């Protein structure tokens with residue numbers, strides 16, 4: 001991966017600032033005072049900028065447990081005119097797996113037929129580790145409450161806003177006072193360690209309070225702790241200060257990605273890194289920025305939300321944030337995006353594009369087979385009966401069976417030997433694509449129509465340097481927001497909070513539509 | 514001591530690692546600067562990748578040539594496809610990772 005790449009060099013040092021001249025970033029300075037030059041810089045400081053760790057009444061500078069925080073960058077950016085904010089997040093204690101009684105917990109196994117993430121030839125996991133589920137109780141909550149007066153969350157010491165969807169245990173028992181228990185997931189940290197992550201028990205209460213309360217959890221009676229949970233506060237930069245390519249509006253060739261933009265989560269961070277890396281490269285060559293549409297990828301939704309709506313609490317992705325969910329599926333990400341990456345000139349995409357093309361071709365072959373093949377009642381009625389689907393009276397096309405609810409190809413091929421023998425030449429992923437396409441055809445079409453409608457607004461460009469203050473028929477808020485965010489298209493303008501449909505009509509008239 | 518680079522990436526967390534490989538795979542000369550090379554690609558919080566909506570993102574990263582999906586495949590200890598009882602828009606892959614293997618695989622030569 002990283003070290004295997006001939007284009008990547010490494011240097012270990014803390015970076016306290018960038019070299020910025022006349023609104024252009026041309027490199028970095030290091031803590032040793034070295035100046036290293038570059039065409040562009042991508043900042044991915046995570047939780048480290050002026051990071052402050054809280055455990056109970058104690059707090060100390062740090063970017064993560066056991067690591068120093070980073071100062072200098074925030075201060076420099078503020079002096080350059082940026083605005084910064086403060087957020088917080090937390091993590092649960094890590095404990096000794098040898099001290100747990102798993103008999104008192106529910107076991108949670110991996111899938112019997114596990115999948116994987118990459119569309120490349122990575123291995124499928126063979127042996128898996130189990131996780132366990134246990135619960136807190138009134139007793140546990142009582143124990144935690146005893147420490148509330150020493151909690152940095154409740155005594156006002158923590159100022160930053162935390163992730164609403166990943167609250168600490170003290171937050172949960174406070175906010176959901178009527179719930180007498182909360183679920184905890186007991187997750188192994190790896191193959192060769194007994195360390196356990198207690199998912200659901202994020203806390204910044206004093207370590208002795210965490211310890212006492214955890215020991216009251218079923219199965220944790222003899223629990224030994226490795227590391228206490230803690231909360232961390234850090235600086236972020238409201239992402240409305242970015243262009244859609246993740247370059248800052250104020251400083252040319254300076255890009256931000258990850259938690260520094262107010263997001264939370266590895267996946268959210270990683271995808272921004274990917275986009276910033278690509279765009280930093282494109283900017284050097286004066287090529288068009290790489291922007292994914294909301295209808296093309298969750299990544300597009302994420303960046304569009306950040307830049308146009310901003311966020312004042314840690315932003316994480318949900319399916320509900322995407323308006324085109326049936327198009328943005330996990331099974332078709334390669335079909336949606338690999339051709340785009342190939343066209344951009346991303347290395348190593350030739351073989352992968354071929355793969356995608358043959359997947360598309362094979363999936364439509366499978367669909368055609370279902371269109372053309374008839375199913376005999378004699379052969380299929382037993383199967384239909386077994387899944388409570390009404391029996392056939394005469395032959396029908398196979399497609400009309402697949403599109404019935406409760407039916408899936410996997411079960412169907414088990415009872416139809418000729419179907420099994422036809423499908424055995426294709427891999428699971430290709431069959432899934434064909435199946436989803438047949439079953440959800442109507443929904444897919446409807447969403448595609450919405451996308452096309454939206455795309456028409458998306459293609460109406462707005463001038464780069466227009467002063468919206470001069471357009472008096474816009475609402476006051478719209479004028480302010482449009483001047484601040486400077487949308488590239490009417491579509492983008494329509495998603496800015498504070499820009500109403502009537503403002504959009506004004507803009508459409510203004511550009512002559 | 515240093516040549517001039519095309520792209521300098523500050524920080525080697527999840528964002529920094531993907532930024533470095535993306536720029537490098539586009540053809541840029543990249544310098545990855547991070548305060549502690551022993552913590553490249555640390556999972557600061559839970560040892561897991563993916564989940565609802567997040568799993569879709571990892572698939573998208575992979576489709577675009579990023580490495581998070583590959584690294585996860587090599588370092589997982591458990592895999593589950595969440596929401597299989599719902600429609601395909603909701604299917605979401607999630608893996609429990611070996612924290613140390615995950616970081617080591619990212620750094621791998």
Ligand SMILES: Cc1cc2nc3c(=O)[nH]c(=O)nc-3n(C[C@H](O)[C@H](O)[C@H](O)COP(=O)(O)OP(=O)(O)OC[C@H]3O[C@@H](n4cnc5c(N)ncnc54)[C@H](O)[C@@H]3O)c2cc1C
Pocket residue numbers: 013014015016044045046047048049063064070071073089090091163166202230231232257258259260263264265266269270316523524525526527528529546547548549552553554555556557558559
């Ligand atoms: C305590 C804690 C709890 C968390 N809880 C959750 C949670 O509940 N849910 C969730 O989804 N996510 C959580 N996260 C967030 C998750 O870890 C991050 O979202 C993700 O790791 C962000 O990735 P990143 O690449 O932006 O930054 P990070 O992973 O933080 O990486 C930043 C990197 O930059 C380096 N660096 C920073 N500044 C400098 C500098 N000036 N010079 C050189 N190197 C520098 C650091 O050493 C590090 O390698 C938590 C994180 C922490 C620390």
